[in-house]
Amino acid sequence: MSTSNVVQRDPAIRVMLLPKDTNGYGTIFGGAILSHLDLAGAIEAGKHGACRMVTVAMNRVAFIAPVFVGDVVSFYAETTRVGNTSVTVFIEVEAGRADGSDMIKVAEAEVVYVAVDEGGKPISIGGVKV
């Protein structure tokens, strides 16, 4: 029996992008990717226990290759830092083309989320007021 050294990653989310997500050139609008990026990062940040997390910063956003209608796009999220009230998540975005060719990396970003109370004030990740 053969074994593989390839590590399988589970995406936080995977979506197919549609004509409603296109820009004036017919490729996918960067804002549509950003929206899903933010959602994927929030799912990852939410694993740290705080019930209410808001986005405070999107850093180092890079759009590396175009995304086309019909691409299946995967958003892989990994926590890179847990602070007092904030969680930093690195997200890589890969597109699977409709023609079945290899997945290619199309975008990446670092997104920072802050745990907040009902009043929108930062609280510690464990849920304690700071």
Ligand SMILES: CC(C)(COP(=O)(O)OP(=O)(O)OC[C@H]1O[C@@H](n2cnc3c(N)ncnc32)[C@H](O)[C@@H]1OP(=O)(O)O)[C@@H](O)C(=O)NCCC(=O)NCCS
């Ligand atoms: C998030 C928010 C509550 C933070 O308030 P604040 O007064 O700046 O809070 P603080 O200065 O105490 O910082 C809180 C944490 O965020 C981090 N932070 C603040 N601004 C940051 C920035 N621009 N980049 C990275 N981290 C940042 C701080 O380092 C701190 O982290 P730590 O506690 O882990 O050390 C406030 O900015 C806010 O409500 N923003 C709007 C959020 C929102 O509505 N997002 C949705 C998109 S519109």
